[in-house]
Amino acid sequence: MCTKERQGRGGEPGVVGSSRRRLDAALDGLAVTFRGMTAHPDETNCTCHWGSAEDLARLKVADVELDPDLLRRTWQATDWTDKASVLRRILPQFASTLVSGIVTSLYDMERAGLAFALGNWQEWPAEQAAAVEEFLRAWWAYTLTEADPPVPAHDLLVLIAEASGTLSPWLDAWEALSGPVADGHLAAAADRWEYDLLGDQLPWSAWEDEEGMRAELTAWLVRHAPARLRAHGAPEDLLHRIRLLGVTGPDRWEDPHWPGHRY
Structure with a gap:
């Protein structure tokens, strides 16, 4: 997953345009691949907590756009009997909504990634799984090359890591890019993550292997971030905080540059 791509100087219109065209093509690919999909005919949900019988009936009709509230309730629900068929039903509209940046909170990034994970999309027929993978890859590539993407890279990483169950390909893709935009x-990500990571916590709630993801993200930042942050002109205190991620035990919080975080 995730072919390495070179950004060049970063943020040039041609690079962004190319990545945007790839993302648009991936969204079109989802629309074509999942055209005609519906929830399972016997699918049910609680009318008291999820929605009405009329709402449920709309999920069993193909290619009818859902109103934003129904779409939100559908992807946030985790108690579907056939989670894969529900995800396939909403996927083209769901993906477009996500890309637009309407989903903004870290909690909802986690839940959106979980919706993909619970659908077990990697086990779908090859054409369907490939369409989902290309969407995630294209969205990530666009975000890393766009100076002001609708979804910040540090938030999108949460979603795609949870959706795919791994950090490695996404961090590899980021590492392969060069330039001021990436x-x-x-x-921005290092500044957002350092507090949690210095407390030996992953900056989000992982569905699986939280400790493994924390260790991988920490090691990647310690190895890869300092030179790029320094070249970017990051504040000295941020550079020290990233350095301290590579220090363990009392040596970390007794360091003269310990930021005074309390947990």
């Missing part, structure tokens, strides 16, 4: 996203 480095700017790295600086």
Whole structure:
């Protein structure tokens, strides 16, 4: 997953345009691949907590756009009997909504990633799984090359890591990019993550292997971030905080540059 791509100097119109065209093509691919999909005919949900019988009936009709509230309730629900068929039903509209940046909170990034994970999309027929994978890859590539994407890179990483169950390909893709845009996203992410990581916590709630993801993200930042942050002009205190991620035990919080975080 995730072929390495070179950004060049970063943020040039041609690069962004190319990545946007790839993302648009991936969204079109989802629309074509999942055209005609419906929830299972016997699918049910609680009318008291999820929605009405009329709402449920709309999920069993193909290619009818759902109103935003129904779409939200559908992807946030985790108690579907046939989670894969529900995800396939809403996927083209769901993906377009996500890309637009309407979903903004970290909690909802986690839940959106979980919706993909619970659908077990990697086990779908090859054409369907490939369409989902290309969407995630294209969205990530666009975000890393766009100076002001609708969804910040540090938030999108939460969604795609949870959706795919792994950090490695997404971090590899970020590492392969060079230039001020990708480095700017790295600086913003490092600033967002350092507090949790210095407390030996993953900056989000992972569905699976939280400790493994925390260790991988920490090691990647310690190895890869300092030179790029320094070249980007990141504040000295941020550089020290990232350095301290590579220090353990009392040496970390007794360091003269310990930021004074309390947990």
